[in-house]
Amino acid sequence: MSKSYTVAVVGATGAVGTQMIQMLELSTLPIKEVILLASKRSAGQTRTFRGEELTIQELVAESFSGVDLALFSAGGGISKQFAPEAVKHGAVVVDNTSFFRMDPTVPLVVPEVNAHALSAHQGIIANPNCSTIQMMVALEPIRQQVGLKRIIVSTYQAVSGAGARAIEELKIQAQSYLNEEPVDQWQTEILPSGGDKKHYPIAFNALPQIDVFTDNDYTYEEMKMVNETKKIMEDDTIQVVATCVRIPVVQGHSESVYIETDVPADVADIRQWLTNAPGVVLQDDPSQQLYPQAIFSADQTETFVGRIRKDLDVANGLHLWVVSDNLLKGAAANSVQIAEALHEMDLVRVP
Amino acid sequence: MSKSYTVAVVGATGAVGTQMIQMLELSTLPIKEVILLASKRSAGQTRTFRGEELTIQELVAESFSGVDLALFSAGGGISKQFAPEAVKHGAVVVDNTSFFRMDPTVPLVVPEVNAHALSAHQGIIANPNCSTIQMMVALEPIRQQVGLKRIIVSTYQAVSGAGARAIEELKIQAQSYLNEEPVDQWQTEILPSGGDKKHYPIAFNALPQIDVFTDNDYTYEEMKMVNETKKIMEDDTIQVVATCVRIPVVQGHSESVYIETDVPADVADIRQWLTNAPGVVLQDDPSQQLYPQAIFSADQTETFVGRIRKDLDVANGLHLWVVSDNLLKGAAANSVQIAEALHEMDLVRVP
Incomplete structure (x- = not known):
């Protein structure tokens, strides 16, 4: 497991996205690079990740080129449109919106409860509702x-x-x-x-x-x-x-x-x-x-x-x-824990 | 029913007591006089009742002389000590504290539900908990x-x-x-x-x-x-x-x-x-x-x-x-409604 990942955060300026960046900073996940994505309106802003200043980029389909893991929290409409694009580009998606949760082909995972369900993923994993x-x-x-x-x-x-x-x-x-x-x-x-x-x-x-x-x-x-x-x-x-x-x-x-x-x-x-x-x-x-x-x-x-x-x-x-x-176990922390479980189970790849 | 009552409010300066005075102002109960009682600390303060300025008196056993109805909301300790005194002086007590609620000889009344229970009162009626x-x-x-x-x-x-x-x-x-x-x-x-x-x-x-x-x-x-x-x-x-x-x-x-x-x-x-x-x-x-x-x-x-x-x-x-x-249906309004029901049922007397 000497792998190291390029991780994209989609919705990086939102309440949950902000916490996702912090959770990734604390994570044991081997991270090569973090890419912060948001709407055109937020593009150009900067955020700090482990002491490094990162510029937020506008989310487009090509944003996922070279991305291994994409954490989405920018609303169901964005996930509907861009999660399949991310998967096409080879990224495994952990989606915090409700859009894919009840899709029978998408695992819905709380790592403490059903991490085993990750094995069946086809590129997208859904993060459940906070409550x-x-x-x-x-x-x-x-x-x-x-x-x-x-x-x-x-x-x-x-x-x-x-x-x-x-x-x-x-x-x-x-x-x-x-x-x-x-x-x-x-x-x-x-x-x-x-x-x-x-x-x-x-x-x-x-x-x-x-x-x-x-x-x-x-x-x-x-x-x-x-x-x-x-x-x-x-x-x-x-x-x-x-x-x-x-x-x-x-x-x-x-x-x-x-x-x-x-x-x-x-x-x-x-x-x-x-x-x-x-x-x-x-x-x-x-x-x-x-x-x-x-x-x-x-x-x-x-x-x-x-x-x-x-x-x-x-x-x-x-x-x-x-x-x-x-915002943490209910969203950002659970999403990052899913990413960590995917890594530990050697599942950070689109089947 | 041409009766008219002298009504005492015990705990007249508290959150519930303040509302009791307002509920009495709006009440259909025939009121001859209102007597406001509180601790020594509050005695001498004034409150308005139907345009009249009333001076708050210190609560003592003799306060209930000539009182027909006494509404208590000054804590369980005060009710324990003074409600029996009020009854001895001929007043019917409606007690808003928890002290007498589970006493089998004391009716616990929400007028919309069990006004009939008032008939058995022996001087004290308990107002239930707000919730x-x-x-x-x-x-x-x-x-x-x-x-x-x-x-x-x-x-x-x-x-x-x-x-x-x-x-x-x-x-x-x-x-x-x-x-x-x-x-x-x-x-x-x-x-x-x-x-x-x-x-x-x-x-x-x-x-x-x-x-x-x-x-x-x-x-x-x-x-x-x-x-x-x-x-x-x-x-x-x-x-x-x-x-x-x-x-x-x-x-x-x-x-x-x-x-x-x-x-x-x-x-x-x-x-x-x-x-x-x-x-x-x-x-x-x-x-x-x-x-x-x-x-x-x-x-x-x-x-x-x-x-x-x-x-x-x-x-x-x-x-x-x-x-x-x-503070209203949960306390002051229910207490005054009990008093009104007692009046309508001709029960404003100690048996």
């Missing part, structure tokens, strides 16, 4: 021991999942509130979903809509959690349902997760399994008021789990509180 | 039609539930964040629970602890929702479990509620039942992005319900999003 990834990291160690029948999750999601402009909007609204400006005069242009018709305040509010609604009155975000869980865990029989809510947090998604396992499990055992699990940090001691908190998960790559307790009535029912930085 | 009340208002109309087996609720609770100082702390922390002060230098003295050992930031965070922890690793807030639901609905067989979370919202608790009914119900029917239900405002039209939002529930006395949808797997499973102003 799905952290739930998978927390639940897989439990599922391996006692199975998993059912998940009911309510999320508390950070605005950074909606991009840099949403963060800015939250800050502007928070200042408006502190200035005692009436809420109907706040700037509200982005949330709950940039592409939807109406926009609502997020500062000092909770919005039970992430992404747009589907025909069954669930949102796309909710259905992503449902469908991606089944694909990643390779089990269509798991019952999954979600309520996805945006709250005024900048970084770090929190999740209130109820599960039913095949066999009842003791809390002490679950704590032990999670202590030993890859990518998990157990923070669970009510006597010390120790539990995961979004604000302290920021800039961490792990998934934090606490508030583990038995259901009060159902013997195989359990409740957990799961927190992770949505 | 319980709004859930009861939303679920009772459904339970009456198709029964109720099970509730799993995750809450998104406002800081005003922790009092005026918690609101101030949120604002100070929000400004600290906007000033880019490091989080370890923020003022954190109140939340998650004033009486607990450790305090954490709430601005741009989510805290999965409200009140202190009990021996079973649930918090008191969570166990209140469990035990109070069974008492109010007069059914110990209902399975209830809660995860209670504080989020950076000033007014308005939101709840992600999953229920299983005895008999499956159509969403269209549920919408109709809730449209006709007392105290409920249906806000449920995904095509118009219409759903309840905490920030718009502020200063409203109703409970707002939306995001109603069938579970994806369980035929009798349903999900709802329930929002209400925690």
